Amino acid sequence: MGKLGKYKFMKKYKMIRKFLPDTRTATLSNIKIMLGLYKSVYLKPDEGTGGHGIYRIHRDKNNLILRTGSKSRIFSSLNDLYTSIKNVLTRGKYIVQEGIELLKHNHRPFDIRVMVQKNGKGILDVTGIIGRQAKRNKVVTNYHSGGTPLPVDTLLKSHLNDESRKRYIQLLERLGKDASTVLGKSYRSKRAFGVDIAIDNKMNPWVLEINTKPDMSIFNALKNKTMYKRILRYSKIKG
Template sequence: MGKLGKHIFMQKYSNINTVLPDTEAATKSNIFNMISKYDSLYLKPDEGTGGRGIYKITKTENGFVLRGGTTSRNYKTFDALYSSLHKFLYKNKYVVQQGIDLLKHDGRSFDIRVMVQKNRNGQLQTTGIIGRLAKPSKIVTNFHSGGTPLKIDTLLKSHLRGADRTNFIKKIKALGREASIVLGESYRRKKAFGVDIAIDSNMKPWILEINTGPDMSIFNSLKDKTMYRKILRYSRF
């Protein structure tokens, strides 16, 4: 399944459907209806990885702004915007997703990757959690697109204190595991899941997507290798 297939599958589960952003096939009518409801949208390749090919649409007083990579273009009407989008939507299968007002650190957006792996008994456990801080000029946080990996504790320090921060991190870890258990119902042979979680400005977590072939190398970028060693150990089960 691509992003849309996974979203539709997970929507059936009441324990996580309230933290799934609105996601649809990127048709003209779906994009129009969603930009009428939300301040911003993301266009993502249905089967893309690494943050490649992602665009952001933002509503403004004068029309719309389309950002991709480090470039942006302004459009006065939706038809003018869609005319530009159609060039790549025609060639590739895309999804359109509700934009989340991401929490920021030093003025830069970040999201969270939670690694969930099966233990020697085949049970899913959270084995790693890391933050990904976007470059100032970029709309994506992905490690391979220039995002900076940081300890989640560092990223949350200016938003939560002491026990509140500790408990919030536990909550995010548990959500990553719960979402992996749900998707694992369809991917029974998979031994690892990489759950991408956004936190909005109201501190609500959102499951952006789940990678069924997660890259472990991002965890090796941290100075403390404890988490990375644990992930490597679990990858052998």
């Protein structure tokens, strides 16, 4: 399943439904509907990885601003905007997703990756959690698109006090595990899930995507190697 298939599958489960941002096929009509519902939307390849080929559209007074990478273009109508990227959207399957205004640290947005892996008994454990801060002026946080890996505690310091931070990180870990448990019902042979979680300005968490072949190297970028060593240890467990 691509992003849309995973979204539709997970939406069936009450425990995770409210954490999923609205996601649809990126047709002109769907983009128009969603821009009427939300301040911004993201266009993403249904099966893309690494933050490549992602566009952000948001309204600014009477115009629409299209961003990709660190570049912006202004359009006076959705038809003009759509025409400019139609070839990209029709060449590969794209989704349109409700835009979540990411929480920021030092004026740069960030999101969270929760690593969930099966232990020797086949039970899912949270083995790592890390923050990914976007490169200046970029719309994506992905490590391989210039995002900076940072401890979650560091990123949340300007938003929560010590005790609240600890509880909130536990909440993120639990959400990552719950999301993996749900998707794992369809991916029974998978032993690892990388859950990407956005946090909005009201501190609400959103499950943006779940990777069934998560990159473990990002955890090696932290000074403290405890999580990375645990993740490697779990990756060697045979199913």
